[in-house]
Amino acid sequence: MSFYETALYQIKRAIDLLDYQGETARALLEPKRSLEVTFPVRMDDGNIKLFKGYRVQHTDVVGPSKGGIRFHPKVELDEVKALATLMSVKCAVIGLPYGGGKGGVTCNPKELSEGELERLSRGYIRAIAQFISPEKDVPAPDVYTNPKIMGWMADEYSALKQCNDFAVITGKPLSIGGSAGRGSATARGGYFVIKALCEKMGISLKDAKVSIHGFGNAGSNAAKVLAAEGVKIVAICDSKTGICDPAGIDIELAQKIKGETGSLSGYPKGEKISTDELLEVECDILIPASLEEIINKDNAHLVKAKIVAELANGPTTPEADEILIKNGVTLIPDILTNAGGVTVSYFEWVQNRMGYYWTAEEVDEKLEKLMYKAFEGIHQFKNENKCKDYRVAAFAIASKRLVQAMKDRGWV
Numbered sequence: 374m375s376f377y378e379t380a381l382y383q384i385k386r387a388i389d390l391l392d393y394q395g396e397t398a399r400a401l402l403e404p405k406r407s408l409e410v411t412f413p414v415r416m417d418d419g420n421i422k423l424f425k426g427y428r429v430q431h432t433d434v435v436g437p438s439k440g441g442i443r444f445h446p447k448v449e450l451d452e453v454k455a456l457a458t459l460m461s462v463k464c465a466v467i468g469l470p471y472g473g474g475k476g477g478v479t480c481n482p483k484e485l486s487e488g489e490l491e492r493l494s495r496g497y498i499r500a501i502a503q504f505i506s507p508e509k510d511v512p513a514p515d516v517y518t519n520p521k522i523m524g525w526m527a528d529e530y531s532a533l534k535q536c537n538d539f540a541v542i543t544g545k546p547l548s549i550g551g552s553a554g555r556g557s558a559t560a561r562g563g564y565f566v567i568k569a570l571c572e573k574m575g576i577s578l579k580d581a582k583v584s585i586h587g588f589g590n591a592g593s594n595a596a597k598v599l600a601a602e603g604v605k606i607v608a609i610c611d612s613k614t615g616i617c618d619p620a621g622i623d624i625e626l627a628q629k630i631k632g633e634t635g636s637l638s639g640y641p642k643g644e645k646i647s648t649d650e651l652l653e654v655e656c657d658i659l660i661p662a663s664l665e666e667i668i669n670k671d672n673a674h675l676v677k678a679k680i681v682a683e684l685a686n687g688p689t690t691p692e693a694d695e696i697l698i699k700n701g702v703t704l705i706p707d708i709l710t711n712a713g714g715v716t717v718s719y720f721e722w723v724q725n726r727m728g729y730y731w732t733a734e735e736v737d738e739k740l741e742k743l744m745y746k747a748f749e750g751i752h753q754f755k756n757e758n759k760c761k762d763y764r765v766a767a768f769a770i771a772s773k774r775l776v777q778a779m780k781d782r783g784w785v
Contacts, residue, residue, distance in 0.1 A: 374691065376665060377455035382691055384458070387768035390758070393776060397785045401772055404454055405472075406430040410500040414492050424478055424493060428501045429457040430510055431473040434778045437508055438474030439464060439715060441515025441544075442497070442526075444490075448477035459686065460715070463708040465771035467747050469719045472775075474510045476501070482517045494522050495529040502533050507540035507726065513718050514544040524549055540725035543718035552721035554736035555714075560594035561737060562713015563684050564602070565744040566705055567658060570680060573752060574703065582619075582656040584608035584678065586648065587663025588637060591684050591711065593628055595660055600624040608646070608654040611637045612663070615651045618643030652676055661688035668693045676702060683707035698762055706764040708771070709747060716743055 374382060381402055388398045408428045413421045427450055430438040440460040453475045461473030478497050482490060504510060514523055527542045527549060539550035547553065554561070571578045583604055585592050588611040596606050606624055608617040614637040616622060622643060630639045638645075652659065652672055659678035661667050665687040668676065673693035681697060681704045683689060689697070689704065697704055717740060724730045731739075755766035779785045 375451060375455075376687060377451040377458075379687065379691060380455040380458050383764065383768050384462070384772065386765050387772040390760070390765060390769050391773060391776075393772070397776055397779070400432075400779055400785050401775060402458075404429050404431045404457055405433065406504070407450065407454060408501060408504055409450060410497075412496045412500040414489065414496050416489055417486050424480055424496070426476070426478040426497045426500055427453045428476040428504055428510070428512075429453045429474065430504070431457040431461040431475075432775065433472045433509070434775060434782060434784065435465070435472060436470035437472070437506075438510040439469070439471035439513070439718065440474035440476070441513045442476040442478070442518050442522075443516035444478050444480050444482045444493075444518055444522075445516050446479065446481045448479045453477050456686070459708060461775065462768055462771040463712050463715060465774045466708050466751070466767050467712050467716055467743055468774070469716065471511070471715075471719065474512070475515075476512055477515070490522070491525050494518075494525045498526045498529040499533065502530060505530070505541060507538065507722065511540070511718075511722055512542050513715070520544055520546045520551060540722055543721040543725075545721070550721070550725045552717055552724055552736060553731065553733040554740070555717050555721060556590075557594045557598060558717035558736075558740065559591050559684065559711050559714035560598045562716060562740055562744050563591075563595055563660070563682060563710045564598045565713070565741050566710050566748050567660075567680070567682050569745055569748040569752075570682075570703065570705055574680075576657060576679070579603045581605070581658055582607045583658045583660065584651055584654045584656040585660045585662055586610055586651050586667060586688075587661065587685060588627070588631060589662070592660070592662030593624075593631065595662060595684055596622075596624045597628065607656055608651050609637065610646075610648045610651045610663075612648070614638045614640075615646040615648050616640050616643045617646045617651070617654055658682060661685050664688065666690050668697075670696065673697055674700065676700070678702060680705070682710050684711050686711065694762065694764065704762060704764065706767050709751060709763070709767050712747070713740055713744060716740055 457475035464471040545551040662684040670692035673696035760766040
């Protein structure tokens, strides 16, 4: 299945469980609006190059659409539709007043100068400006975009409106309305969910051994958060190099080496392993924080962890899900595990709109409450409805909330 087909498959499982039919089911499966734009950018050599961009709004039934913007060579419409659909589910799982949105530009940002990247960012916002606003659709960073790019985009939108309107975009620098705690929000949200599940399963998180597949922003922050709580990280990897050390990895040293060299290959301790071998490491908790479909039908049977906590988007295929369930592995789905990022983006939007800002401690406290509440709701639904896994329970809860809003508004 393609990534979009996988997203629809997961929603269809929830639809079947809830026995939704006809137009009600269709309203969950089809995005409300899909926008494709072509816009010009002047390159450093003076030539004009045309770029293709997208913005998909899956639903706005409970509030504005919400979701990131990615810059990547492989961005295409079906991928953006899948991600927007999953964002609707993710926001509904947490109970945020957002529908799902997603955007992207087909480009290779590594080949662009900073000036070209800024002109690309501003050009994209000009192309989609009439479709976004704090009330309509609120973008954020995603793959190969960051606070600096969000700052350029917020500035361009404000220039078009001829007044500051920073609430249109989240993930901004702190100086122009960003939220404290946003950088590590995905990792901290994941930590709260993992902690909640361990409590249900009678596992001591501080005594657990954890492996993390991926050492980018989400993975390295997760390692830092867990290590700070006294959790032993026994394996990590980036895109090329894996490190395994049963005695525990020095996360601060690993982050220093990765930051200075761009690779984990210079880490001096433990055993070098392949990125594939990391999935087979003996551990209590495996955190996929890298690519889509990294756990699949060919390697799921090799996973030795008791818990898989999906910090990345779509790291486990449906076939792999079945294998993990059969082998007694408990999986926390991405739409819950990595929802800390969009939750703190919501906090940023709220702070922008009221002009009052919270401390990092206040943000963390509010995030913990929402993540625990979401997990408890899914856990209870799973038990009451005898769901075989947390994924279908999470999708069902989200679908139920979205459909109830559609019914209350007279849409279905």
